[in-house]
Amino acid sequence: MSPKAFLITSLSGRVLARAAARARRPVVGIDAFADRDTCGMAMNWTRSPLDRHGIFDTAAMLDAADSLCPPAACLGLIYGSGFEARPALLRGLAKDRTLLGNGPEVLEAIADPLRFSDLLATLGIPHPATRLSRPAQVAGWLSKRAGACGGTHVRPAACAPSEEEAGRYFQQQIAGEEWSFLFLANGGGICPVGFNQPLATPSEAIGNWSYAGATRRDAGPPEFGDAVTEAARVLTAKLGLVGLNGIDFIVTRSGWVLLELNPRPPATLELWDVPLLPSLFDLHIEACQGRLPKRLPRPDGSMTVAVVYAKARTAIPADFAWPEWCADLPWADSVIEAGEPLCTVRAEGPDAASARYRALGRRQEILERLDRPAAAAAGRQARRHTQPTLVLQTR
DSSP states (O other), rough: OOOOOOEEEEESSHHHHHHHHHHOOOEEESSOOOOOOHHTTSSEEEEOOOOOOOOOOOHHHHHHHHHHSGGGGGGEEOOTTTTOOOOHHHHHHTTOOOOOSOHHHHHHHHHSSHHHHHHHHHHHHOOOEESOOOOOSOOTTTEEETTTTTTTOOOOOGGGGGGOOTEEEEOOOOOOOEEEEEEEEEEEEEEEEEEEEOOOOOOOOOSSOOOEEEEEEEOOOOHHHHHHHHHHHHHHHHHTOOOEEEEEEEEEEEOOOEEEEEOOOOOHHHHSSTTSSSSSHHHHHHHHHHOSSOOOOOOSEEEEEEEOEEEOOOOOTTTTOTTTTSSSSSTTOOOETSSSSSEEEEEESSSHHHHHHHHHHHHHHHHHHSSHHHHOOTOOOOOOSSSSOOOOOOO
C-alpha cells in the first residue's frame, strides 16, 4: 500500500509543498511544472498536462491522483490555483478523499462572473461593473476569462474578438493602487494573516497583467484595511469559506474596489509562512476543521517575491548554480520560451521598499547570468513543462 500523505494539486504547487515541508507533513503532489525544488520537498511528485488555455486535462489529473495518492492513502486533499472554473474536476478528486479547502459549490458561486457580481452587490461590497456582452464603448473595459488566474488571460476589451469568446466576460477597468489580503476562515469567522502589494508586471512577461510577485506589508491601506477585513468576514459567513483565502482589491482616490476572491491558498502564502508565525499549512488544516487562532504574530521586517520571466528563448545550462534565494527551479538542459517564467526570487528587508528593491535587483541578476550565448542557445532541448513526464521518486 502507498504510504499515507497529503495530496497537493495546483497549477504550481511549490508554495504549498514548501509550506508542508515547514510543517513536516508528508505530501505528494501534482502540478503543471514539476519543478526541481518542488519535487525535492515531496515524497512523490508528478506533472499533469495543460491545454492551450492553461487548463488541466481531467482524465490525466484523475489518473495521476489515483496513482500517486489513492483515497485509502490520502490524509487530505489540498488544492491551489487551476480549479477556480473546474468544480467538476475538484469533485472527482475529492471523491472518497477528505477535502481540506472550499468545496465545489463555492467555486461555482465565484467562477460565474455575473453571479459573483450580484452577490457582491447584495452584500454591499464595492466591485467593478461586469457584463457578458461586449460594451459599445470598449475604452476603460477589460476582457477576462471566467475562473482563470495568474493574469495572463486579461487583455483590453479593445483587443478582444468582436464575437464573444466562450468563457470570457467584460469588466470595467479600475485605476488605483493594487493590494491583496490573506486570511484564514472557518466557515463563519476569519483570522487576518496580512496585506500585500503586487509587483508591476515586467515587460518580459506575456501580457500586461501577468502575476509578477508581491511584497508583504506590515499593515493594510490606512483608510480601507478595516473595510476589506470586514468584507472578508461577510463573504466567509455568506459562502462558508474555510482555510486560507485571498482577496485582490484596488484602492482608488475615493474608496476601494474588490476585484477577486481567491477561495484557496494564494501565492502570497509564502510571504507569511515564516518564523514568528506558526505553520500556515497546519493552520489551513485546522481552519478547515473549524478552528481559528485568536490572532497571529507579526513577522519582522518585510519580504518580496518576484517572478523572473524569460526575455528570450533560454536554455538552462546543466551547470547553472542557482542562488539559495531562487525557487521554482527549472530542470537542467530544459528550455524556457520568451515570456514564460524562469524562476522566482525572494528578498527580505527591514521595510517594504528595501525588500522590493533587493528582489528586483535579484530578478535582474538572474536575467543577466542567463543572458549568455551558452545559456541563450536553446538548441533542441525539451520545454520545461514537458520535463519530467513520469512520477518522480524524490525521497
